Amino acid sequence: MAILRPEDISSSRRILEALGESVDEIKGYCCGQPAYNSGYRKEAQSVSRKMLRVTRPYETVVVPSGSCTSMVRTGIPKIFAGPRGLSITERTKAFFDFGEFVHSHPRLRELNFELTGTIAYHDSCHGRRELGITSKLIDLLEHINGLKLRRLPHEEECCGFGGAFTVKQPEVSVEIARTKLGEITETGAQILVSEDLSCLTHLQATAEGDGRKLETWTIAELLDRALNE
Amino acid sequence: MSNFRTRAKLKIGHQSKPAATLKPIVRNVVRDSRLMLAERPANAKLRAQEARKYTLNHLEELHSQLRESCKKNEITYHRTTSSEEACALISEIIGQRQRIAKSKSMVAEEIGLTNYLRKQNKEVFETDIGEYIVDIEGQGPSHVTAPAIHLDRHRIQNLLNQAGLNVPDNSPLTLSHAVRNTVSDFFQNVDVGITGANAVIASSGRIMIVENEGNVALGLSNPPIHIAVTGIEKVVQNEQAALDIAQVLAPSATAQPLTAYTHFVDTPSKNQERHLVFVDAGRTDILKDDRYREILLCIRCGACMNACPVYTAANGLSYGSPYMGPIGAVLSPLLWPESFSDLPDASSLCGRCSEVCPVGIPLHDMLLNLRADSAAKQAGKKLTEKIVWLSWSFIFSKPRLSQGFAWLTKKILRLFKNLRKQTPLDPRRMPRTKRSRDAEMLIPLFEKESIPSKKQTSNQPSSLLEQFRVQATEVGFKIENEATTHLEKCLVLKATGAIAATGSVVFVEKDPFLKKLMEASDVTIMLDKETIVEFPSDAENLIRANGNALIMTGASRTADIEKKIVRGIHGPQNISVIVK
């Protein structure tokens, strides 16, 4: 997913390095979610197996998009059965969502984030219901001095993307996005921030198609712009 | 062949979008349900889930126990394997009789009972207000507990006028009362009452049916024949299990503490017959498949559809099945594999259905499993799809390839950005992926007060009696210390007990209690304060004695029109409770 917006990768890297981590980028591998959600488990297996193999040498793997993390932590354990499945499940615990990782980092307090402005926040379904990291992400955003956060009135509702869903049911998918966009407009904010790049891409695509003015930032981009060095 | 997408597209493209009617309503229900459930015991959901799980693990055992209990209660037990068999059997029970009062039953929808009987020239009358309305429309219910939820008051007024009811205005009150009156008229002379069942208790042979309007009460007490039709999975172990289910059912379905009437019916009165018809229609097969058996835990509360973004955007009729929303997207292809293979795709997998389901059904895991099944089964037919995923998995195994592929895709999409056909229902373009440096965007278009968080209300009333008073008043009972009305003018009843958390009173009576109750307009209930229990799940002892039990939670009401509560449907309206 992140391949689509390479600048988000450099933002993530910058923040992680500021926290004192040494970072290697693993590019071009996939968690398997698109195939998994479409019912093609064998294909999902083979792709995710390779991803797990190349990430094996690393102590921690930080994933820049919420739904990918969620696939690794809750989806992958379901597609590998038996004793191998157990060791794979164990391994998936080394994967963290970017925002979650930064939030729990012991050196976070040493960094100074500042950005004057107003943003709206979109909570992704995967982050909220599968990873349960909403409160951590909100807390992280509140670390940024000068930033005003406008939360959506129905934060728990989906943006309508749903991966394969948006391909198979484009009209319903857009209809749901429009409800969300209406609520974003009502906050007055012109920038939407979320942990999940796929939600953001879908909302932005719909917004642009409808001629609405909206910018979408990942949390990595927001932190990158706000980091004072 | 179902075609969700085509139907949904039509609905969304229509000038009155489903979401405009549905969204505000379901949002309130979901919110209020959560609050209502929070007032139940902390383990309420778990208890309901346990009760349902016990059933799935002991299904046949419970059925044989139930057969015996039914004999004792003079209820005729029937078990059918298919929809056709069930319809034929019911038609046989009805025989030459003509006038049939039917109340809401999802299984009756599933087996197509109304149509079957009408083809035989029977007069089948839908007595539930919502069902009556959608029956005129002729497209079936769009929700499992609120059949007419997709219709607003204007359309309902038109439909009722079309049916000759001549309603002067379109307030939910006028509309509901107009239907009530025609239903009451029908009940003046009726041969058969058909109802569903929310649970059937194996140990005692009682049938639990929940309702708000009183039309079920009329169907149970008036006609010489009562037929309850339900799925084989609705049998439960004992009264405790039934109460554990009822306790989460009403809060999840309609955000009420309990429905106005929770019936536990057993032995029919002297000149009455009672039949219990179980329908299998594929359920034993579902039970054998570990990945899906838990779908049979479902208590048909409809919470999953209220919480579903797809349901709300497309409305229940788009599913083309008697079962809609997430439960429908899972259950329909399991019951009718040939017809609904596209429904598992009608979900964005946001996971909210699994979250709200009061019996903990992992709906969205099941949707994923069904997609995998369909991919495997249709490998031959969906050749292009298979090829796409095979090449996808090849590309994403080679990082160079996948990066190149992504780069290329982006370029191509960009190139075609303006060529892609944008439609009003899907105007999306490949969005720009370069960052903008427009600092102005950080300035909001307008300032806004932050929304103050809702203040916490309700200091828990201290004693059970106090709690009962508060809740009972809330549901519409008049609480008195002394009789203020002349007792001779009203029906005086002695309650077996009461439930504090829901403000309900409990009766266990021999027939014709229900008939008397439904004919009264003023009722005074004598309640001994020592008999009040806290939660519905504590009421087992209260309903254990032999006889028909009724848990009454306020006077009858309906919310079938735009979810606006209208009081005063069938049965008594002025109900006082004298607590001693």
Ligand code: SF4
């Ligand atoms: S699946 Fe769960 S939420 Fe949906 S109707 Fe059944 S019990 Fe209710």
